[in-house]
Amino acid sequence: MAEQTKAAFYTEFGGIDKIQVGPLDLPELGPHDVRLQVKAAGVNPVDAVVREGKFAQVVPSAFPTVPGWDVCGIVEKCGPGVERLAVGDEVYGYVRQPVAQHGTFAERIVVPENLLAKSPEKLSWVEAGGLPLAGLTAYQSVIKAGQLKAGETVLILGASGGVGGSAIQLAKNVGATVVAVASADSADHMKKLGADFTVDYKAGPVAESIKRVAPAGIDLLFDAASGDTLTQSLPTLKPNGRLISVLNDGKGLVLPAGVHFQHVMAQPSVPDLDFLRELANTGKLTVPIAATFPLDEARKAFEQIETHHTTGKVVLVP
Ligand SMILES: NC(=O)c1ccc[n+]([C@@H]2O[C@H](COP(=O)([O-])OP(=O)(O)OC[C@H]3O[C@@H](n4cnc5c(N)ncnc54)[C@H](OP(=O)(O)O)[C@@H]3O)[C@@H](O)[C@H]2O)c1
Numbered sequence: 001m002a003e004q005t006k007a008a009f010y011t012e013f014g015g016i017d018k019i020q021v022g023p024l025d026l027p028e029l030g031p032h033d034v035r036l037q038v039k040a041a042g043v044n045p046v047d048a049v050v051r052e053g054k055f056a057q058v059v060p061s062a063f064p065t066v067p068g069w070d071v072c073g074i075v076e077k078c079g080p081g082v083e084r085l086a087v088g089d090e091v092y093g094y095v096r097q098p099v100a101q102h103g104t105f106a107e108r109i110v111v112p113e114n115l116l117a118k119s120p121e122k123l124s125w126v127e128a129g130g131l132p133l134a135g136l137t138a139y140q141s142v143i144k145a146g147q148l149k150a151g152e153t154v155l156i157l158g159a160s161g162g163v164g165g166s167a168i169q170l171a172k173n174v175g176a177t178v179v180a181v182a183s184a185d186s187a188d189h190m191k192k193l194g195a196d197f198t199v200d201y202k203a204g205p206v207a208e209s210i211k212r213v214a215p216a217g218i219d220l221l222f223d224a225a226s227g228d229t230l231t232q233s234l235p236t237l238k239p240n241g242r243l244i245s246v247l248n249d250g251k252g253l254v255l256p257a258g259v260h261f262q263h264v265m266a267q268p269s270v271p272d273l274d275f276l277r278e279l280a281n282t283g284k285l286t287v288p289i290a291a292t293f294p295l296d297e298a299r300k301a302f303e304q305i306e307t308h309h310t311t312g313k314v315v316l317v318p
Contacts, residue, residue, distance in 0.1 A: 002026060006318070007106035008298035009064045013053030016302045021295055024064060027102050027110045031081035034113050036091070040129025040292075041104040042070030043301045043314040044162065050100050051302075058265075061100040068104035068316070069096045071111070072119050072129035082113045092119035092277075094132035094268045105298055107318045117273035120280035127287035128280075130313030134162035135276045135285070137224075137266040141244045142167050143174065144272075145264050146220045150175030153214050155233060158224035159195065160186030162313045163246065167222055168193040169285050179214050181206055181229060186311045189288065201229045210236045217241065223248060234259075288312035 002025040010018040029035055047067045049055045072092040075085050085091060093116040095104060102109060119128040142148050142156075154171045158164045159180030171178045172194035180195035187198040197213035199206050206229055210218070217238035223230050223245035230248060237243065240258045249263045279285040290312035293301040304314050 002028070005106050005108040006295060007066045008068075008295055008316075009066045010051060011064045013051065013056075013061070015052070016299050016306070018051065019067075019299050019302065021298055024066065024106070026108060029077060029079050029110055030112070031079040032113050033079045033110050034075045034082055034085055034091075034116065035077035035108060035110050036071065036073035037076050038071055038073040038104060038107055038109055038318045039125035040072045041068045041316045041318070042130040042133060042162070043068070043305045043316055044070065044133050045305055045308065046133075048302055048306050055100075059096065059098070059100050063101075065101055066103040066106050066109075067100070068106075069094055070129055070132045071095055071104040071109065072125050073109070076108075079113075085113050085116060090119045090125075091116040092128045092132055093117060093270075093273060094136050094266065096268055105295065105316055105318075107295065114270065115268050117270045117277060120277040122281045122283065123287060126289055126292055126315050126317060130162065130287045130289060130315045131166070131276060131280070132273060133266060134313065135166045135287075136269060136272050137163045137246055137264070138166035138170050139272055139276060140266055140269075141246060141264045142170050142220070142222050145262050146222060146242055146244045148174055148176050148220050152219035153177040153179065153216070154220045154222060155179045155181065155210060155214070155218040155236065156222045156224070157181045157201075157226070157229050157233060159190050159198075160311045161224060162310070163224045165189075165193050165288055165312060166285065167224070168195050170279075173279065173284050177214070179210055179218070181210075181225070181233070183309070189311050193286070193288070201225070205232045207232050207235055220244065290314055292317050294318070
């Protein structure tokens with residue numbers, strides 16, 4: 001008989017009411033898999049999109065589906081072909097697989113070894129569990145695709161959320177000036193993370209406020225909010241500026257001449273997780289926690305992330 005674990009899961013696409021919590025069979029441990037005792041699992045906006053069936057063309061689902069792609073946990077069993085990890089290792093990862101089925105919102109999970117890195121010693125389990133997807137998205141967007149350099153000015157839309165908070169810190173780490181856009185309620189939060197200037201998108205069109213603090217223009221616009229705020233921000237880009245969006249695929253966007261556009265979809269990457277671990281271990285990358293919830297309150301965790309106004313990270317602690 002298959003071993004079981006307590007998990008949050010759903011058996012069909014739909015709203016938060018589809019989520020149940022109870023025992024489920026664990027998948028068999030393949031030769032290159034490890035079994036983790038889950039210590040923390042970050043909750044991301046995409047988990048709700050997948051649950052609603054709106055991500056099925058990118059990542060199909062199989063039911064029952066355990067949601068969740070972020071994890072920090074302890075290795076408690078290794079398949080015979082596992083080479084890099086050992087029982088007792090504390091690991092973290094963005095463990096998205098080709099089919100959404102065996103996610104991280106569970107007490108125990110089975111994960112391919114190649115999706116996991118050693119977790120940052122300086123972070124708590126909760127912080128490490130909240131870092132992978134948001135941190136990888138920010139790093140792969142701002143640093144790798146956006147090529148942000150010392151002395152440049154970056155404009156970050158959605159700067160108070162999980163992705164934006166990592167983006168502020170990564171941008172400061174390379175020596176850029178950061179203009180951070182979110183609501184006024186999050187201004188202190190963004191300043192603490194290193195933002196040089198904050199702009200409140202609720203106080204009216206943002207372009208004038210951005211031009212006031214960055215009169216020479218924006219070198220890199222990192223969009224984790226889109227909508228009117230993105231449209232209003234475009235004229236603040238320098239000629240030949242760069243726009244990286246994790247939401248907008250560019251269709252329907254009227255870009256100023258010369259602007260280089262790229263859509264980024266975060267990818268699992270152990271080398272990138274290793275980079276984030278080193279930065280966290282030097283204290284240059286923190287993970288502000290908005291709220292934690294036990295597995296039994298998985299629905300509440302979804303309610304919070306689906307406000308789309310979370311300051312910091314939401315994390316499940318099984
Ligand atoms: N392509 C990818 O691979 C990828 C990866 C990760 C995330 N994403 C997407 O990126 C977005 C951000 O993710 P997240 O995890 O950071 O979400 P989050 O934690 O929910 O944060 C979103 C933040 O956006 C702010 N915001 C809302 N409307 C805004 C506006 N008009 N202008 C500026 N800021 C605004 C909110 O701040 P206030 O509370 O102050 O309004 C909130 O803090 C989500 O839509 C997510 O689906 C894409």
